[in-house]
Amino acid sequence: MKLYEFEGKYLFSEVGIKIPRGVLTSEHIDWKGKAVVKSQILEGARGKRGLVKITDDVNSAIDELKKLGIEKFLVEEYIPHTKELYVSAILDRDSGNPMIVASPSGGIDIESSKDIIKRDIPIERGIRPFDVLPLEKYLGVNGLYGVINGLYKIVVEYDAELAEINPLAITNEGPVALDSKVILDDNSLFKHEDLLKKLGRSYTPDSYVELDGDIGIIGNGAGLTMATMDLVKIFGGDPADFMDVGGGANSERVKYCVEKVGGNEKVKKIIINIYGGITRCDDVARGIVEAYKKVKKPIYVRLVGTNENEGWNILKENGINVYTNALDAVRDALR
Amino acid sequence: MDKNTKVLVQGITGKEGSFHTSQMLKYGTKIVAGVTPGKGGTYVNNIPVYDTVEDAVKEHDIDASIIFVPARFAVDAIYEAVDNGIKLIVVITEHIPIIDVSRAIKYARAHGSRVIGPNCPGIIVPEESLVGIMPYRAFRKGKIGIVSRSGTLTYEVADILRDYGQSTVIGIGGDPIIGTPMQEAIKLFDEDPNTEKIVMIGEIGGTMEEEVANMKKKGMIKKDIIAYIAGSTAPKEKRMGHAGAVVYMGLGTYESKISAFKDAGIKIAITPYDIKNLVS
Numbered sequence: 001m002k003l004y005e006f007e008g009k010y011l012f013s014e015v016g017i018k019i020p021r022g023v024l025t026s027e028h029i030d031w032k033g034k035a036v037v038k039s040q041i042l043e044g045a046r047g048k049r050g051l052v053k054i055t056d057d058v059n060s061a062i063d064e065l066k067k068l069g070i071e072k073f074l075v076e077e078y079i080p081h082t083k084e085l086y087v088s089a090i091l092d093r094d095s096g097n098p099m100i101v102a103s104p105s106g107g108i109d110i111e112s113s114k115d116i117i118k119r120d121i122p123i124e125r126g127i128r129p130f131d132v133l134p135l136e137k138y139l140g141v142n143g144l145y146g147v148i149n150g151l152y153k154i155v156v157e158y159d160a161e162l163a164e165i166n167p168l169a170i171t172n173e174g175p176v177a178l179d180s181k182v183i184l185d186d187n188s189l190f191k192h193e194d195l196l197k198k199l200g201r202s203y204t205p206d207s208y209v210e211l212d213g214d215i216g217i218i219g220n221g222a223g224l225t226m227a228t229m230d231l232v233k234i235f236g237g238d239p240a241d242f243m244d245v246g247g248g249a250n251s252e253r254v255k256y257c258v259e260k261v262g263g264n265e266k267v268k269k270i271i272i273n274i275y276g277g278i279t280r281c282d283d284v285a286r287g288i289v290e291a292y293k294k295v296k297k298p299i300y301v302r303l304v305g306t307n308e309n310e311g312w313n314i315l316k317e318n319g320i321n322v323y324t325n326a327l328d329a330v331r332d333a334l335r
Numbered sequence: 336m337d338k339n340t341k342v343l344v345q346g347i348t349g350k351e352g353s354f355h356t357s358q359m360l361k362y363g364t365k366i367v368a369g370v371t372p373g374k375g376g377t378y379v380n381n382i383p384v385y386d387t388v389e390d391a392v393k394e395h396d397i398d399a400s401i402i403f404v405p406a407r408f409a410v411d412a413i414y415e416a417v418d419n420g421i422k423l424i425v426v427i428t429e430h431i432p433i434i435d436v437s438r439a440i441k442y443a444r445a446h447g448s449r450v451i452g453p454n455c456p457g458i459i460v461p462e463e464s465l466v467g468i469m470p471y472r473a474f475r476k477g478k479i480g481i482v483s484r485s486g487t488l489t490y491e492v493a494d495i496l497r498d499y500g501q502s503t504v505i506g507i508g509g510d511p512i513i514g515t516p517m518q519e520a521i522k523l524f525d526e527d528p529n530t531e532k533i534v535m536i537g538e539i540g541g542t543m544e545e546e547v548a549n550m551k552k553k554g555m556i557k558k559d560i561i562a563y564i565a566g567s568t569a570p571k572e573k574r575m576g577h578a579g580a581v582v583y584m585g586l587g588t589y590e591s592k593i594s595a596f597k598d599a600g601i602k603i604a605i606t607p608y609d610i611k612n613l614v615s
Contacts, residue, residue: 044572090583093511093541096437101584111585123437159434161511162583187578188432190407207576211568222509222576223485223538226565227607233568234606242569244576247429247486275487275494277470305470305490326491327608 001184001203004040006074008180010199011158015150017165018176022076028059031075037061040072044181047107054078079176084167085139086110088181089151091161097123098155100131100148104139106167127152147175158195159188207246208260213238215333216261216270216297220245220279228273228326237334240267248278254287262295269298271333273326276305283307285314292320302329336423336503338463341396343388343421344369345412346403347379351427355403355468356380362465367395388419399423401457401466406430409453413439417448425466426452426514433578437512450514454578456486456506467506469493475500479614480524482517483536484509484579488565488607492536495611502529509538509577517543518550525556532559532614536607539566540580541587548595561613563604564592 003011009019023029024040035058039051046052051070053061058075065073084106092099103116110116117138121127132145147168154163164181186205189196196202207222211229215237219225222244229239241264245257261270274284281303292299302323303311315322323329342359346352347369357380360366366382368391375386385391388400400421404412409428416424417439424443431453443450451458457467461474468486473493477500483489489506505520507513517535524533533556537544544564550556566575567589574581582588596603604610 091433091437091511093543093579094516094546096441096512123434124441156434159432161433185433185578187406187430188434191432209570209573209575211570219487221485221487222580223483223488223536223565224491226485226538226569226575226580227488227491227563229569230565230567231606239568242573242575275473275490277487277490278468304494305472327606 001186001189001201002042003180003182003184003199004042005038005180006040007199007201008163008182009177011154011182012150012177012180015153017147017150018174020076020079020176020178022074024072024074025062026072028062029075031058034078036076036078037065038074038076039065039070040074041070079169079171079178081169081171081176083141083170085141085170086166087144087147087151087168088162088164088166089148089155089160091155092120095120097121098152100135100151102135102139108166110166121152123156126156141170141175143174147177154182158192159185161185207242207244209242210264211239211241213240214266214268216240216264216267218243218245218257218261218270219273220249220275221247224273224275228271228330231326231330232271232334235330235334237330240264245279249284251283251287251290254284255291258288258291258299259295262291262297267297269300269333270295271329272299272301272303273329274301274303274305276303276307278306280306281308281311282314285311288320289314289318292318298333300329300333302326336399336458336460336464336466338363339365340398340464340466341365341367342466343367343391343395343397343400344382344403345388345400345416346405347371347382347384348374348377349403349405352403353379356382358468359465362471364464364466367397388415388421392419397421399425399466401425401427403427410435410439413443413450417443417446422448424448424450424514425455425457426450427455427457427468428452429454431510433510433512436510440512440514443514451505452508452514454510455508455513456489458506459504461501461504469504469506473497474504477501478529478531479534480527480530480532481505481534481536482507482520482524484517484538484577485536485565488536492534492563492607492610495608496534496614499614502527509579511541511579518546521547521550521556521560525558530558532561534610534614535560535562537562537564537592538577538580539564539569539575539587539589540582544592545587545595548599548601551601552599559602561602561604561610562596563607563610564589
């Protein structure tokens with residue numbers, strides 16, 4: 001679960017990372033002096049898109065951003081600083097340990113940056129002062145233990161997959177986190193009900209990912225669904241989504257998925273690729289037929305596996321194209 | 336693993352556990368016992384159920400365990416299996432907190448147990464033994480080893496390779512941190528006399544597949560590898576179904592994996608349906 005900037009900063013303050021004084025608002029506020037008005041949305045690159053404003057007139061900035069459809073704003077004091085850094089903690093997949101990643105240039109695109117230092121911290125022993133020294137040396141800054149220890153804590157105690165500060169401002173009073181990016185492990189949310197309550201967030205993970213194209217994609221299993229999406233692209237089509245019905249999906253679940261994908265106005269055709277193991281093809285077919293009554297768009301179903309004959313009959317009786325080979329289904333759909 | 340491997344089922348009385356126990360038994364897997372706290376003394380498919388792994392190992396020789404325990408309790412089930420000396424632990428359970436998985440896997444390794452998964456379909460040695468949830472219609476005895484991060488895509492690829500058959504098929508799981516990474520599974524296949532060629536089914540996110548390419552390049556893997564990577568059209572930082580199928584900080588993109596394969600002489604399948612031609 002990705003956190004909003006203000007939520008990430010709430011966690012920062014919990015673990016002792018200094019943040020600017022600020023207010024969360026959706027209306028005009030009473031504010032004197034220079035401020036930074038930041039749109040609270042979950043997508044990145046807000047700066048580049050003009051969704052962050054440094055201003056002496058906070059309420060005009062709010063009005064301007066509202067015109068772009070933004071509803072929530074974090075208004076913060078402007079922090080004069082001499083230097084900006086990049087610092088993050090991430091759970092490293094290879095070692096299974098939290099890893100600190102840092103760069104002396106803040107505000108950068110870390111993906112393309114060569115100027116970074118990484119340090120793996122064995123989870124068994126936790127972070128130690130001697131872990132921080134080489135990082136400080138590389139960055140040319142002192143006094144980072146609190147920040148790095150805080151990020152580490154967010155990974156191990158709050159189950160974050162990523163806790164990032166970009167940029168971290170270096171001021172005369174020490175480091176201040178100007179931005180936050182925190183992604184919590186969806187699987188761990190049951191352990192953090194108190195935090196979710198405090199943030200006022202409820203969250204149900206859903207596999208649905210919307211893309212830019214016009215071909216609806218549904219599959220069972222993440223791998224097969226991704227492969228179907230890729231196949232459409234290779235054959236010259238443009239996928240509109242990724243939607244995995246999940247293991248052992250029943251008719252209801254399949255109906256929900258087809259209606260959700262079909263409900264996207266951009267979608268012109270729907271490709272469904274199912275290899276039924278635990279999932280039963282007759283259940284899948286019934287779900288598709290139910291959804292088809294509402295979603296009146298062409299549907300191309302590749303359906304094999306457990307109870308396939310029953311599934312095929314149900315689809316054919318209802319005039320839905322059924323295939324045993326995924327390549328044929330995709331080719332026909334893109335014709 | 337073979338037809339004599341003696342298997343314990345943790346979480347045997349649950350919906351998934353009991354159903355798949357019957358499926359595995361039909362396939363010929365030697366399931367000797369099950370565990371569900373509070374259900375000791377009962378039977379599922381004529382298999383005796385115990386309250387703890389400790390009780391089960393007192394009565395039976397056990398080589399491997401398969402875990403169907405719900406996510407909240409699955410980590411405890413891993414620790415319990417390790418503490419009772421079980422050497423192979425297959426974790427089917429999905430959605431276990433990643434950091435807890437990381438700790439449990441380190442613990443298992445330190446105590447000499449191998450974990451496969453979590454969030455995986457298990458292992459199958461066609462026509463001998465199934466410790467997993469694979470629908471067996473897709474599998475046939477043969478010479479191709481398949482290792483995969485995805486369940487259904489494994490069934491699809493096994494089916495595509497029906498004419499050749501498979502030696503062993505391992506689903507290593509779709510989580511970011513897993514007990515048996517791709518590199519180790521491939522190494523096992525390279526050393527396995529029953530395997531002639533290796534098919535690797537990967538996906539975006541993480542760098543396991545690049546590590547395999549590196550091993551191949553250095554000559555540490557002798558056998559031919561044919562690889563497919565799912566997710567070429569996935570946008571970055573969007574999670575594609577699997578907890579592990581997400582690109583952070585530019586690590587593990589489709590392009591980085593493909594270019595590593597090219598560099599190492601690993602054959603690349605553009606779609607899963609190309610794999611058959613590349614194997615022959």
